[in-house]
Amino acid sequence: MAEPAHPAVPGGVGGRPPTRNRSGGRAYVTLQDVAREAGVSLATASRVLNGTSQVRADLRERVHAAAAHLSYTPNAHAQALASSSSTSVGVVCHDVSDPYFAAIARGVMRTAAEHGVLVMLASTFHDPSREVEYVAMLRAQRARAILLIGSGFEDRGWERSMSAELDPYQRTGGRVAVLSRHRGLRVDAVLPRNREGAAALARALVDLGHRDFGVLVGPRALTTVSDRLGGFTEALAETGVRIPPRHIVEAPFTRDGGYAAATELLRRDRRPTCVFAVTDMMAIGALAAFRDHAVSVPGDISIAGFDDVPVVRDLTPSLTTVALPLDAMGERLMGLALREPSTRRSRVERISGEVVMRASTAPPSA
Amino acid sequence: MAEPAHPAVPGGVGGRPPTRNRSGGRAYVTLQDVAREAGVSLATASRVLNGTSQVRADLRERVHAAAAHLSYTPNAHAQALASSSSTSVGVVCHDVSDPYFAAIARGVMRTAAEHGVLVMLASTFHDPSREVEYVAMLRAQRARAILLIGSGFEDRGWERSMSAELDPYQRTGGRVAVLSRHRGLRVDAVLPRNREGAAALARALVDLGHRDFGVLVGPRALTTVSDRLGGFTEALAETGVRIPPRHIVEAPFTRDGGYAAATELLRRDRRPTCVFAVTDMMAIGALAAFRDHAVSVPGDISIAGFDDVPVVRDLTPSLTTVALPLDAMGERLMGLALREPSTRRSRVERISGEVVMRASTAPPSA
DNA sequence: AAACAGCTGGAAAGCGCTTTCCGTAGTAGT
DNA sequence: ACTACTACGGAAAGCGCTTTCCAGCTGTTT
Numbered sequence: 094m095a096e097p098a099h100p101a102v103p104g105g106v107g108g109r110p111p112t113r114n115r116s117g118g119r120a121y122v123t124l125q126d127v128a129r130e131a132g133v134s135l136a137t138a139s140r141v142l143n144g145t146s147q148v149r150a151d152l153r154e155r156v157h158a159a160a161a162h163l164s165y166t167p168n169a170h171a172q173a174l175a176s177s178s179s180t181s182v183g184v185v186c187h188d189v190s191d192p193y194f195a196a197i198a199r200g201v202m203r204t205a206a207e208h209g210v211l212v213m214l215a216s217t218f219h220d221p222s223r224e225v226e227y228v229a230m231l232r233a234q235r236a237r238a239i240l241l242i243g244s245g246f247e248d249r250g251w252e253r254s255m256s257a258e259l260d261p262y263q264r265t266g267g268r269v270a271v272l273s274r275h276r277g278l279r280v281d282a283v284l285p286r287n288r289e290g291a292a293a294l295a296r297a298l299v300d301l302g303h304r305d306f307g308v309l310v311g312p313r314a315l316t317t318v319s320d321r322l323g324g325f326t327e328a329l330a331e332t333g334v335r336i337p338p339r340h341i342v343e344a345p346f347t348r349d350g351g352y353a354a355a356t357e358l359l360r361r362d363r364r365p366t367c368v369f370a371v372t373d374m375m376a377i378g379a380l381a382a383f384r385d386h387a388v389s390v391p392g393d394i395s396i397a398g399f400d401d402v403p404v405v406r407d408l409t410p411s412l413t414t415v416a417l418p419l420d421a422m423g424e425r426l427m428g429l430a431l432r433e434p435s436t437r438r439s440r441v442e443r444i445s446g447e448v449v450m451r452a453s454t455a456p457p458s459a
Numbered sequence: 460m461a462e463p464a465h466p467a468v469p470g471g472v473g474g475r476p477p478t479r480n481r482s483g484g485r486a487y488v489t490l491q492d493v494a495r496e497a498g499v500s501l502a503t504a505s506r507v508l509n510g511t512s513q514v515r516a517d518l519r520e521r522v523h524a525a526a527a528h529l530s531y532t533p534n535a536h537a538q539a540l541a542s543s544s545s546t547s548v549g550v551v552c553h554d555v556s557d558p559y560f561a562a563i564a565r566g567v568m569r570t571a572a573e574h575g576v577l578v579m580l581a582s583t584f585h586d587p588s589r590e591v592e593y594v595a596m597l598r599a600q601r602a603r604a605i606l607l608i609g610s611g612f613e614d615r616g617w618e619r620s621m622s623a624e625l626d627p628y629q630r631t632g633g634r635v636a637v638l639s640r641h642r643g644l645r646v647d648a649v650l651p652r653n654r655e656g657a658a659a660l661a662r663a664l665v666d667l668g669h670r671d672f673g674v675l676v677g678p679r680a681l682t683t684v685s686d687r688l689g690g691f692t693e694a695l696a697e698t699g700v701r702i703p704p705r706h707i708v709e710a711p712f713t714r715d716g717g718y719a720a721a722t723e724l725l726r727r728d729r730r731p732t733c734v735f736a737v738t739d740m741m742a743i744g745a746l747a748a749f750r751d752h753a754v755s756v757p758g759d760i761s762i763a764g765f766d767d768v769p770v771v772r773d774l775t776p777s778l779t780t781v782a783l784p785l786d787a788m789g790e791r792l793m794g795l796a797l798r799e800p801s802t803r804r805s806r807v808e809r810i811s812g813e814v815v816m817r818a819s820t821a822p823p824s825a
Numbered sequence: 826a827a828a829c830a831g832c833t834g835g836a837a838a839g840c841g842c843t844t845t846c847c848g849t850a851g852t853a854g855t
Numbered sequence: 856a857c858t859a860c861t862a863c864g865g866a867a868a869g870c871g872c873t874t875t876c877c878a879g880c881t882g883t884t885t
Contacts, residue, residue, distance in 0.1 A: 121631050123841055134865045139843060149863070164627045169599040170545070171841035173536040174870045181579065181600075190565040190769070190786075192558065199556040202582040206589070211596055213547065214580040216568040223572070230577055233535040234547075261530045265487055348773070381773050403556070407714070407747050409775035420556075489871055500835045505873060515833070537871035540840045 122163045130159035142167065173235060181211040182238040182430060183231030185224055189216050191347075191374060192402040193419065197242055197272065200423025208431055210237070219346070221251050228258045238268035238430035242423075244317035245275030252277035270430040272422060274316040281429045281440045283422050287317060287399075288324030290415040290446030291369075294397055295328035297448050298367050302456040303395065306336050307365035309354040309375050311346035318346075321371045321399055340365050344375070351378025359386055366394060366457035373398035373405050376412055380453070391455035401449060410452030417446045488529045496525035508533070539601060547577040548604040548796060549597030551590055555582050557713075557740060558768040559785065563608055563638065566789025574797055576603070583609075585712070587617050594624045604634035604796035608789075610683035611641030618643035636796040638788060640682040647795045647806045649788050653683060653765075654690030656781040656812030657735075660763055661694035663814050664733055668822040669761065672702050673731035675720040675741050677712035684712075687737045687765060706731050710741070717744025725752055732760060732823035739764035739771050742778055746819070757821035767815060776818035783812045 128138035133152055141148050141156040148156075159165075173179045184201060186194045198214075205212045213236060215227040224241075231239050239262065246252075259269055259278060269280040274287075298306070308325065311318045326336055342358050344350035351370055355378065358368065370376035376398030383390050390396055390410055398405060401416035425442055494504035499518055507514050507522040514522075525531075539545045550567060552560045564580075571578045579602060581593040590607075597605050605628065612618075625635055625644060635646040640653075664672070674691065677684045692702055708724050710716035717736055721744065724734065736742035742764030749756050756762055756776055764771060767782035791808055 121841085122627075125841075135842080136844080136866075137864055140864085143843085145843085147862070152864085164623070166595065166598045166627070168540070168601060168841050169596075170536040170539040170601060171870090172843075174534070174540055174872090175841075175843040177843095177870065179536075188565070189555070189568055190558075190561040192556075192561070192770075195556040195558070195561045199554065199582070202555055202580070203584070206582070206584075211600065212580050214568070214578050216565070216572070218569070218572075229532065230535075232532045234577065235534060235536060257530070261488075261532070348769070377770070377773050384775070403714070404558075404743070404770050407743050407774065409750070487871085491871075501872080502836075502874080503834055506834085509873080511873085512834095513832070518834085534871050537840090538873075540842090541871075541873040543840065543873095 121168065122165045124165070124167065126163060127156065127159045127165050130163060131155040177235075179235045179237050180209060181213055181234065181236055182240065182427070183213045183215065183227070183234065183236040184240045184242060185215045185217060185227050185231070186242040187217055187219050187346075189214065192404060193372065193374065193400050194242060196402055196419035197423035197426070200420040200425075201240065201242075201427045202423075203420075204424045204427035204431070208427075210431070221246055221248070222254075225251075225254050225258060228255065228262070232258060232262045232267065236267070238270065240426055240430055241269070241271040241275065241280075242273075242426070244273045244315040245271070245278070247276055247314050247316060247319065268430050270426050272426050274320065276316065279439050283426045283429065283442045283444060285417050285422070285444045285446060287320035287446075288327075290399065290417075290448070291321040291324030291371075292328035293446075293448050294369065294399070294413075294415050295325045296332070297450065298369070298395070298397065298454065299329070299332050299334065301367075301395070301454060303367040304334055305363075305365040305367065305457070306334070307340040307342070307358050307368040308336060309351055309358065309368060309370040309379055310341060310343050311350065311371060311375065313343065315346070318371055325369055337363075346372060346375065348374045348378040348381075351375030352382045353378070355379035355382035356386070359383075359388065364394065367454065368394060368396045370396065370398050373400040373402045373412065373414055376414070376453075377405065377408065380408060380412070390453055392458060395454040395457070397454055399446070401446075406451070408453075413451045413454040414449055415446040416449045417444060487534065488531045490531070490533065492529060493522065493525045493531050496529060497521040543601075545601045545603050546575060547579055547600065547602055548606065548793070549579045549581065549593070549600065549602040550606045550608060551581045551583060551593050551597070553583055553585050553609040553712075555580065558770055559738065559740065559766050560608060562768055562785035563789035563792070566786040566791075567606065567608075567793045568789075569786075570790045570793035570797070576797070587612055587614070588620075591617075591620050591624060594621065594628070598624060598628045598633065602633070604636065606792055606796055607635070607637040607641065607646075608639075608792070610639045610681040611637070611644070613642060613680050613682060613685065634796050636792050638792055640686065642682065645805050649792045649795065649808045649810060651783050651788070651810045651812060653686035653812075654693075656765065656783075656814070657687040657690035657737075658694035659812075659814050660735065660765070660779075660781050661691045662698070663816065664735070664761070664763065664820065665695070665698050665700065667733075667761070667820060669733040670700055671729075671731040671733065671823070672700065673706040673708070673724050673734040674702060675717055675724070675734060675736040675745055676707060676709050677716065677737060677741070679709065681712070684737055691735055703729075712738060712741070714740045714744040714747075717741030718748045719744070721745035721748035722752070725749075725754065730760065733820065734760060734762045736762065736764050739766040739768045739778060739780055742780070742819075743771065743774065746774060746776075746778070756819055758824060761820040761823070763820055765812070767812075772817070774819075779817045779820040780815055781812040782815045783810060 124138050128135045138156050140146050141153050217223040271280055271282045310322050339361050342354040344354035370379050388394055398412050398414040401414045405412035422444055490504050494501045504522050506512050507519050583589040637646055637648045676688050705727050708720040710720035736745050745762055754760055764778050764780040767780045771778035788810055
């Protein structure tokens, strides 16, 4: 009873205005307004609109009519707060405009749509710290799940700060799913068989007659890079072929990176007969570089990529690559995140790539 | 650190549990928890974390320490609800995996990041009704702004239902910005000069010597299609050239649509010497179709597109097109949406395209 | 020394909705 | 007709945070 009666209650205690109207012309229609218009209680209106429980038909009608008439839209924030649930998931990628991501995102978006889920998308532009920052934002948004798309980093500091965000998130019921290997994160994952795919490609290329290889790689700290490069060189080693270090060129993980790396490779000693770019985007850049330097593909040099992003089949020459079902991977990733956490253990779905020989590779010229 | 056992729980309603803990293991750390740990009031904790007003240094320290220690993350929903503001914007596009959109999205995402804004992305997969549905969801999320990317429809019904969502949204302070012409919507817009661009392209092609044209178009109800086709045919008409109706082929607005349209065109009477695909994606499909039918480009037939999506410069032959600064358009679109509504009138920013002649066009063979 | 700003920090009123807890009515059972 | 249920509908308690409104201090001012 120690409640001190405040004399000056904002808004006035006496009569609550029937219509709420903030300044600035803003005036959201609230469920309260709908209930009043329909002549029912707040609770009933809520029940009708959510179909939570049975409500007599005539009341139901009235509520719906009122809602439509007032053009009512529930406040998702209020809903989320009250029900402590959310219908949005967060997706973090490196770059929306990268066809690799775009293709995966397609599957993600479709699956999200099927489940009535809204996707919050963040682009890190290859900045690891921004990635962590975004996860924090998504956590604040109480996203139902967080999807990390794109290679993880082999970096202790990154692992630690990422875990610092992800662990509390998962502890409070958040679901996390990642594409590609992310060391140190105990989360569900969709994992392309990068090593195996690269190995299969290597064997196919050797079968074609090549013995002299070059590889265009992205930053070594990316798990995708080390896995693909590792699988490729290992399979080669098994057939007795070694790649000289000067034929492994590192550059950014992009089309322009591929262009630069290929140009650099041409400058170096003893040109290889076949080049493996660890991603299609780099291969596209390499193709352009070869064209600009009047090196014919596959006449003078063969080139192969990895991923099979949609556009590579339309290049001339069309690109030999390891095809990954990108769209389906996005689907499964979202599926993983949406599925009930059946077990405590993190689930892993492995995706096989398939070598697709196209016009960019041919036997080496004698 | 000697704080009183119980900081005098307000209201003295029985006993409020010191720690909130829902079942299911979920237990979000709340600002209340932080305040308790720091031995300050809820208000003070809030003030510290938001920098809203001055707080004594030692208290500030304690709050920050407590927040870090508990790994506290504010509940964005609660913040949004209490402050009736939101830091996310909604973006609706047709298809994330379309390079045209992807390029624009890049600019959008970058600008969003600069403003600390989270982007909620929705893909309609070319379904107009889904578009309206998403706008409703975004409205419910109280997105600060809604961006509509992609051509509008010339359709009364669509206009009406879209307006039914957008009008109340704008009335309550929501900002809307669209890319491309959207009839019937009174909103800010970034408008590519489609007519002018297509006209300039037409003239360039005529200058090359072409008189016999074919056009590959998307659904006529799309404003982008009608504008580009209109500009193209008009400019042609001015030079006395007419396109026979059988040389205008309609197909879906995609790579495969372009392939189908080109194939169909080849089947029809009297093949034109030059083909204009109203988007680059359709042109890419057409290029593939010509290749598959052994029609050499530009030897047998010339082809030009529109948009200049990043990949077309890497095709062989590289594609002649009307270049739009897609990334910058995305930037400006987001800029428009974030800028304070200075005037009541809707703002329009027009973007000029530039004809880029590349290898896919050449004078007609004699 | 009295009086007055100027700062700080706490209490509490919402933000709009969900959901539990009850009371009331309607229906059925005997 | 009377009790025992069941189905509905309303009141109200939060969900976690922001933001007024005040009270308590300290440092000035005259």
